[in-house]
Amino acid sequence: MVHNYFAEQDIAKSYRLLNIGATTLIGASYEGDLDYMAAAWAGVCDFDKGYAIIDKSHYTRPLIEKSGRFVLCYPTVGIVKQVMKLGSISKNDDKDKLEHSGAELIELPGISMPVPKGCAAYLEYEVIPNAQMEQSIDMFLGKCVKVISDTRVYHNNHWHFDSADESLRTLHYVAGGHFYAIGKEIYLPEYGDD
Amino acid sequence: MVHNYFAEQDIAKSYRLLNIGATTLIGASYEGDLDYMAAAWAGVCDFDKGYAIIDKSHYTRPLIEKSGRFVLCYPTVGIVKQVMKLGSISKNDDKDKLEHSGAELIELPGISMPVPKGCAAYLEYEVIPNAQMEQSIDMFLGKCVKVISDTRVYHNNHWHFDSADESLRTLHYVAGGHFYAIGKEIYLPEYGDD
Numbered sequence: 378m379v380h381n382y383f384a385e386q387d388i389a390k391s392y393r394l395l396n397i398g399a400t401t402l403i404g405a406s407y408e409g410d411l412d413y414m415a416a417a418w419a420g421v422c423d424f425d426k427g428y429a430i431i432d433k434s435h436y437t438r439p440l441i442e443k444s445g446r447f448v449l450c451y452p453t454v455g456i457v458k459q460v461m462k463l464g465s466i467s468k469n470d471d472k473d474k475l476e477h478s479g480a481e482l483i484e485l486p487g488i489s490m491p492v493p494k495g496c497a498a499y500l501e502y503e504v505i506p507n508a509q510m511e512q513s514i515d516m517f518l519g520k521c522v523k524v525i526s527d528t529r530v531y532h533n534n535h536w537h538f539d540s541a542d543e544s545l546r547t548l549h550y551v552a553g554g555h556f557y558a559i560g561k562e563i564y565l566p567e568y569g570d571d
Numbered sequence: 572m573v574h575n576y577f578a579e580q581d582i583a584k585s586y587r588l589l590n591i592g593a594t595t596l597i598g599a600s601y602e603g604d605l606d607y608m609a610a611a612w613a614g615v616c617d618f619d620k621g622y623a624i625i626d627k628s629h630y631t632r633p634l635i636e637k638s639g640r641f642v643l644c645y646p647t648v649g650i651v652k653q654v655m656k657l658g659s660i661s662k663n664d665d666k667d668k669l670e671h672s673g674a675e676l677i678e679l680p681g682i683s684m685p686v687p688k689g690c691a692a693y694l695e696y697e698v699i700p701n702a703q704m705e706q707s708i709d710m711f712l713g714k715c716v717k718v719i720s721d722t723r724v725y726h727n728n729h730w731h732f733d734s735a736d737e738s739l740r741t742l743h744y745v746a747g748g749h750f751y752a753i754g755k756e757i758y759l760p761e762y763g764d765d
Contacts, residue, residue, distance in 0.1 A: 390746075393745050396594075396611040396743070396746065397592065397611075397743035397745060398593060398594070398611070398614065398743055399592060400590075400592070417590040418614075418615060418616060422612060422624055422708055422710065423624075430616055454757065457757055457759065458759065465762065509701075509703055509704075510703075514617065514620075516616065534746075535746075535749065536749075536751070538751065546754065548757070549590070549591040549592055549753060550590055550591070551587050551590055551591060551729065552584075552590065552728075552729075553762060553763050554758055554759035554760060554761065554762030554763045555729065555730070555756065555757075555763075556758075556759075557730070557732065557753045557756055557757070558754040558755050558757060559743060559753065560740065560751055560752040560753050561751065561752050561754065562750070562751055563648060563749075564748055564749055564750075565651065565652065565748035565750075566748060567748065568655055568747060568748030569747050569748045570746065570748070
């Protein structure tokens with residue numbers, strides 16, 4: 378079921394979703410084999426391009442290499458336990474990892490694979506092949522082709538955490554089970570734009 | 572003057588400083604010509620490596636190319652106005668940009684250039700040359716050679732925002748004068764480590 382608080386957002390402004398540096402869930406699917414991994418080392422590298430650093434040991438990596446696609450999801454406080462499980466269990470060791478994580482998968486219009494419920498935003502990327510970066514620093518580049526947000530926290534090209542429930546704040550992982558949620562807004566109106 | 576709350580930190584664990592995705596000030600200096608620019612597109616790409624995306628229009632870029640070094644600083648709420656000025660004025664247009672930003676420069680042991688006071692951490696990198704990435708996506712890679720933190724918010728390889736003043740929280744830039752400070756800690760002790 379698609380909830381009515383999801384809506385498509387402007388790709389050209391989607392760097393604003395990624396700029397705050399939240400921890401991601403990286404998803405990929407090939408011939409029905411879906412995986413999600415948690416990753417802090419993923420984000421934005423141009424106004425319409427993202428990147429994801431994915432070590433060769435990860436189950437997710439060949440799914441990206443074979444499908445040429447990945448999804449970056451921005452999980453919120455409400456699913457922190459599921460995020461931690463998705464980041465600490467490998468599908469190499471547990472083929473039912475997704476079920477065991479407790480993540481609820483949903484379908485979103487325009488996103489080519491099921492995504493975990495409870496994220497502030499979902500961005501799909503088409504891989505921009507670059508063998509040198511993929512091999513040397515495990516970095517995959519992607520061109521953003523679709524952006525869907527939870528409009529309770531992101532709409533009109535801006536975050537709106539302050540008017541939403543605390544459980545909808547983005548997660549910023551440190552290490553060893555420690556996260557921070559995004560906090561208070563600071564606005565300098567003399568630099569304000571649209 | 573070096574304040575006594577600064578201390579060197581473990582490079583091997585320094586990814587924990589960067590994982591939360593805070594906005595940076597990128598610094599570089601060549602033959603006494605120093606510049607700082609604000610950048611959300613910089614961070615960690617391996618346990619001891621960082622990256623910075625620096626468009627060819629930035630004054631800072633040739634300083635990095637010629638010196639082979641850059642510094643990533645993690646500014647806090649207390650200097651948000653200086654950060655915004657460092658991010659919105661180019662030294663191409665104002666040679667006295669640093670003075671006009673209001674940033675106070677200090678010297679730190681082991682860091683090769685003056686740094687802006689009011690940051691949670693300062694990391695110096697030696698550029699790992701990669702012409703393809705520098706030219707194609709404006710990404711500079713660096714090996715971390717020194718880490719200094721403000722121990723009021725980061726020590727023993729962990730952040731300690733909750734016991735520090737609110738003005739010492741990291742900044743996470745969106746766009747158009749909008750920032751968020753880092754927020755509340757969430758800890759899942761079953762995943763706890765050192």
